[in-house]
Amino acid sequence: LKEDTSPVLFHDQKGKYVRIKFKFSPTALDLHTTTQFDVADSERIVIIQGDIIGWQFCSLVAFLPLIVSKHHLPDRPVTINISSEPVTIPDHLNVDSFVMTISILDPDYGDYIQDFKLDYQNEYFYFDTQQRSVHVKKALPHLVGHSNATLNFTCIVQDSCFNLANITITIISFNVPPAVTDLQDILILDPQQLSDNSSFHIFRVEDPSNDNVSCGLSKISPSTDRLTLEMDGNEAFLRVFNHSTSNTTLEYELEIYCDDGTDETIIKLIVHFRSKKNSESAELKIIYVAGSIGGLLL
Structure with missing residues (x-):
């Protein structure tokens, strides 16, 4: 390696390359030594099974096998944020009426929400994956003499690292007086x-x-x-x-x-x-x- 050479890290994800540059000026003393590179949070990418990592020196590219199991950061699960209190709605809401928004976040840079396991069997509610919101699917139960009905809705989410998160939401529909x-x-x-x-x-x-x-x-x-x-x-x-x-x-x-x-x-x-x-x-x-x-x- 010559001085002022700037190696570039390649990350192969389904045929796509991502470059992360490191400023590195080796000397003769650096031969046969190990150098650690710390990637900034804004440049971090997700490494999954089947990815290839290599170095580019000037016009030459060398792909080297790397062992990341000992030093990788732990993958954090998806977080679903809702209030601990039950959601309350009047029992006369029309079909497709908005009920609530579900906040879904993946704390790891580069991860993304890949899939929703939709609760198709739910009788009264459905989930809008674009708006990430719950809506009324059919007329809510109403029984004269009963002020409330307790209902449930389950949300299951999977991120790009195949982590699953799920939560069950309690929804209370209530009768409205005349x-x-x-x-x-x-x-x-x-x-x-x-x-x-x-x-x-x-x-x-x-x-x-x-x-x-x-x-x-x-x-x-x-x-x-x-x-x-x-x-x-x-x-x-x-x-x-x-x-x-x-x-x-x-x-x-x-x-x-x-x-x-x-x-x-x-x-x-x-x-x-x-x-x-x-x-x-x-x-x-x-x-x-x-x-x-x-x-x-x-």
């Missing part, structure tokens, strides 16, 4: 304008899981039989019977429930009886949804 919309911000009942049988639309109710919903009055304060709740499909109406202008009660507080057989939505309605010229705003708002926090009732 949704109340079209709430009246102002409900003022003028005694002078009421007939013996007056009706007022107060809200609309729908269930995301298409369960049958029943609504009714659970409490009226002060008690009276002149106010009732009536349903026409998904529409709720407040009916007023035989209200007299001589009635001294000007305000009633109504508590209304809507139940889908599993969860219950509670509404509180304040009704004012007074002339619109001197009226105050009535209040209608949802004050409580049973089991709605996070959608989980285990």
Whole structure:
């Protein structure tokens, strides 16, 4: 070897060559000695069975057998990163809806994810290998009276060094209580304008899981039989019977429930009886949804 010769390491991977240059200026003292070359992280490549390593000196190429078993870095496994907590989703998600992304990493430079062992037998979910995300495969299970269903999805990954990693993900689908919309911000009942049988639309109710919903009055304060709740499909109406202008009660507080057989939505309605010229705003708002926090009732 002459001084300032720069050998180049060749790495044969399926007929492709990768060059990694080392600056090496040997002297006569270097003859019959061993020199260690440390490859920078950014230039490291994966050596697998069947690869050939050699040296190029100027225009000459010499391929030398190398023993790497004693000094190679250990191959690290694939890492799959997800939260330790179960994934929670509503049970009315449509087919192909996004559920979650799975973070899959290979810590070794040059390694890559080669294959996914797909869970084709899974009834409710499938895995998108391009986006590395889980999606809904078919309508999720829903049973009236049961707030949650616990499901599983298994992900198996193989890298270019044939290392396998797998993880089982717990997915909890939960029932969503009835949704109340079209709430009246102002409900003022003028005694002078009421007939013996007056009706007022107060809200609309729908269930995301298409369960049958029943609504009714659970409490009226002060008690009276002149106010009732009536349903026409998904529409709720407040009916007023035989209200007299001589009635001294000007305000009633109504508590209304809507139940889908599993969860219950509670509404509180304040009704004012007074002339619109001197009226105050009535209040209608949802004050409580049973089991709605996070959608989980285990």
